[in-house]
Amino acid sequence: MKNPSPEYIDKIISAEISNINIDPDGYAAVKKSMLHGPCGQANTSSPYMQQGKYSKFFPKQFNDTATIGEDAYPIYRRRDRGNSVEKKGALLDNRYVIPYNRNLLVNFDTHINVELCNWARSIKYIFKYINKGPDRATAVIETAEERDEIRAYLDCRYISVCMACWRIFQFSINYRYPxxxxxxxxxxxxxxxxxxxxxxxxxxxxxxxxxxxxxxxxxxxxxxxxxxxxxxxxxxxxxxxxxxxxxxxxxxxxxxxxxxxxxxxxxxx
Incomplete structure (x- = not known):
């Protein structure tokens, strides 16, 4: 749907903190998995800070109605209702909520970013997002007279989400057949x-x-x-x-x- 109505967007996607009294399950799931940050002025030491600005475009602006921006990306409803969640010593409101679908979020109880796909650029972003591969890290190798192999293993061992799922399903790590x-x-x-x-x-x-x-x-x-x-x-x-x-x-x-x-x-x- 190229020009969806605000009601259509709000029915599928939410970018607000659920009311703890009306939907305690939704509130708990958002608090656990769908809050971005703290970042910006709430956390100036974030690794994504560049020249005093947060490169991931958070926090968002408050918005009473869902609309489609000039760049064809949706601007979700983020009402200023005064509700917030404390995370790492900072109070995060609706401006820090990552868009989600309530039923998917509560049923799977994990981070699920749901976006409205209504433009070619959105489709391109989806394929880029799911094929970007596991997280990467910069490592420094140093030599020492007495090398603690156990400590080196614990310090350098890293299993990404893709590798973890592969092991959970017990797929073969490597094989050659025939x-x-x-x-x-x-x-x-x-x-x-x-x-x-x-x-x-x-x-x-x-x-x-x-x-x-x-x-x-x-x-x-x-x-x-x-x-x-x-x-x-x-x-x-x-x-x-x-x-x-x-x-x-x-x-x-x-x-x-x-x-x-x-x-x-x-x-x-």
């Missing part, structure tokens, strides 16, 4: 050998099994097992597992894997 088996191929005696810089090359070449690779042992497995010949090199990991310690292919008993051959440029010799 397993990927990289399959090298090479000419005889030209396979890659990795060794430490200070190792003697002659000793490296005399290591047992140094000449065995996934590719050479795939060929040997095909010689010994007739059913293995029905699989291509890429299909082989589906039914066989590479034992890197023994450097042999063994039959797969469970699970599956995808084989990927190393890239070779057409100009390679």
């Amino acid at each position: 397993s990927v088996e990289r399959l090298p191929f090479h000419l005889p005696g030209e396979h890659t050998v990795i060794f430490e810089e200070n190792r003697c090359i002659e000793n490296v070449l005399n290591i047992p099994g140094i000449k065995k690779t996934k590719f050479t042992e795939w060929l040997e497995t095909n010689k010994r097992n007739e059913d293995a010949r029905n699989l291509t090199y890429v299909e082989f990991p589906k039914n066989w597992i590479w034992n890197s310690k023994e450097k042999i292919w063994t039959r797969r008993k469970k699970g599956k894997a995808v084989g990927i051959i190393y890239f070779a440029h057409p100009a390679s010799e």
Whole structure:
């Protein structure tokens, strides 16, 4: 709705402190989750203060009727009724209330910012708001002769809302499925050998099994097992597992894997 009436806005969205005598549940929910600040003159040390002004545009102005501003953003009803809530030693009135829907707020009992979406800029803000990611912090790493690992863990450990929900629902933190088996191929005696810089090359070449690779042992497995010949090199990991310690292919008993051959440029010799 591009030009909603004040009655329509007030029916869905509120930006006022509920009357404690008429709606005690709404009053308690607003006091707990929907008050911004204290900020501005009530808290000049707020991190959002810039050049003596609060960058988040709080406190708002009192307004007897909900309207649509020139920038297409709604200006919610915030009547000056003299009601206020004490928070961190400051009295906050309707000018500090974040817009909310009463039923959503009371039912979920958490911070839920509800805005009227009536312009393209409002839609853009919604997508920006829900995709801005977790909170960030600036950290300084210092070295010390005696490092207290437990204290360092407690000081630096931070779990954002996204991470907390992920853990509550017991989703996997990381996983890889299906397993990927990289399959090298090479000419005889030209396979890659990795060794430490200070190792003697002659000793490296005399290591047992140094000449065995996934590719050479795939060929040997095909010689010994007739059913293995029905699989291509890429299909082989589906039914066989590479034992890197023994450097042999063994039959797969469970699970599956995808084989990927190393890239070779057409100009390679």
